Amino acid sequence: MRLVPRGLRARITVSVALLVTVVVALAGLAIVTRIDHRDRTDVDRQLTARAEKVQQDADKLLEEGDHHSGDEGQDDYGGLLTGSQSLVRVISGRQVIAQRGETPRSALPVPERDGYATLQSDGQTWRSLTEPLNNTGDRVELLQDIHPIERRLADNIALVAAVTLLAAAVTAIGTWLITRLLLHPLQRLRAGALAISADVTGPALPAVDRPREVADLSHALNAMLDQLRTSMEATRRFTADAGHELRTPLTTLGMTLETLQRNPDLPEPQRTRALEAMRAEHRRITTLLTGLQSLARGDAHALPGRTPVDLTALLAEAVQHAARRHPTITYRLGPAAPVTIQGWPAGLRLAVDNLLDNAALHGRAEGNVDIGLSRQGATLRIAVSDDGPGIAPDQRQAMKERFTRGARTHAPGSGLGLALVEQQAQLHHGTLHLGQSPSGGLQAIVSLPSAPDPGLDVDDSGPTGAPVG
Template structure:
């Protein structure tokens, strides 16, 4: 048997109903206890006041002796002269001497009344009735006087009040449960909308996967967080799909070429050495092309999926110097000229910045003149850091520059080898660092590529790592 309901709506209803039940019951019992205490205190005060009256009329009470139940012919006024005790008032006064009742007046209880051993207040019960008793000394005679009052009406009032509290508590619990059940239906409606949207999620759906919820704030925060998570998952999935499609499209040609060359070598084991050497060199070229393609596609996919490490301080001056040194070894015929610059440090991803710089340097060497010059400049101001790479090659026509940033796009003027991913990788890293890539004419007649990066924290938040970007010189 399940004691705890499974649904959130039912749990909220049960919890609120129980809370209201406890609060109303406790509040009611406190009020009832307060009323009962006041009633009993009133009885005790009345007994004390009557005790003072009896002290004044003690002699008259002793002279008239016992009288209980109110004799016929004796008026209420006569009764009232002895302690203010009226027939039918369910009150009794007794004079005690040496443990014996020597005189009494008023209503006698239906059950035997013991003689109290001590003075003060006490409560007597018997035969379904409850009496309150007050005993004290009577003058200086050594006798004692006892005053009793039937408090059965107080007991009934206490029982009635408790029953009323119980009824009110049950009614409050029922009304609260019904009200909470109806109200939670409205309050949980945004969650129901999220559930409906979650059931309809598809990897092919574009835009927000879940309904945009504005209130309540907690549900709105949950909606925004879930949509952000789904966007990241879709971005990662789209990057994987794009990687697969691009890889399949671009690798088909070199793999086909490799297969044809291997088949040629297999069918012609006596191929002349010169032809065999050319075939092997062609296979090595295609292998390098495949490796470069896979490396570039992997870097693009990782950037598309925002699979990035945390930002760290990057010394751009040292990074450029090291990149130029390695590029000179890869392209010994090209002259790289790195202009002087003060030390510039920013927060970013060292591997991503190095990838962008390496591609700029390789692109300038491959598409510039074979023995040309490549100028590299690093500059900065209060808001922007600029990395500029200029070559003296044929350049890119203005109407083709934007298209050259697309993946697998090659210029109409170039015959140099390449995958067509270089500038796409540079622009991706620039955007990930909240910067831009600009292609323009070079002062040397070729292409000038400028990567502009923010040098101040106000440049924009970083969704993947640290949110501050700074520059120190």
């Protein structure tokens, strides 16, 4: 048996109904207790006032002895009226020697000490006040039947219980109806979530404007869904690109291995050429996978937190490594003042390395590559120029696409270098522009904003990878 409801609507209804029940019950009991205390205090106050009157009329009370309330008219002893359910007694020792007022249904016990007391007798409850009677050594006792007060207390408690139950029922019904309206946006989100599939073009969750908390949840879930779909799309694209581009080199490797296996006595020159071809295909596969991995991470926005990056130092280090990779190329880094921006060091280094390798591989053999860093207003420009054949103006935009290579190029490469550079530029909210260098070759300019973008969302993994050319 489940004591706690499973549904949110039922839990809210039960919780609010219980809270209202407790609050109304406690408030009602506090009021009833206050009223009962006031009534009993009034009785004690009346007994005190009557005691003063009795002290004045004590001689007359002792002379007339017992007198019951069946007589008509006013009672001059203690200000008691006939039928007032009041009683006054004079006690000597343990005996009642005089009595006047309402006669109880059964004998009342004689009080053992002075002061206030509550007595029970045959279903009746009396409030008693006992005081010494002048200087006679006797005592006078005044009693008041408080059955009406106790009946009023019971009636008030019953009224509080009825009001509490009614308030709980009304609250439960009202809360059930109100929560239906309040939880309707959540029901819409639930229905939208059930309609979502693995299709990257599937519907998003419904946009909710009110209440604010549900609207924030809707926006957060849609943002998460967009990120998941972006990551899924990047994974699918990586798989498709890898399968398409790796088919040819893997086929070539398989054919070469089969040739070597079928011809164990292959002449040494032919064997050497076959092994060299296999090494070249292996390098191509490795470079291709590295580039695809970097592109996939960028597509999925798998980016680390932005940190200050010294572009001047980054360019100097990249040029030194590029010179070691391409010893026949002369790299010339122009002077530049220290410049720091907010970005991802690995991503910027990846873009610069690919620009330097692209200039070396597709520029003039034993040529020159000029690198410059400048500022124009709030924009930083990294320019890499070579003295090779360049790219025709009508082909420059197409060369930024993945797996695109020039029609006249014979240099090794995967066709991913400029695509990686443009992706990193866009991730840093910049651009890549291809133009003609002063020496007639290709000039690639990466423009980056010098001010950070506070609205960019990132996660914990970063874009890495070697230049792919």
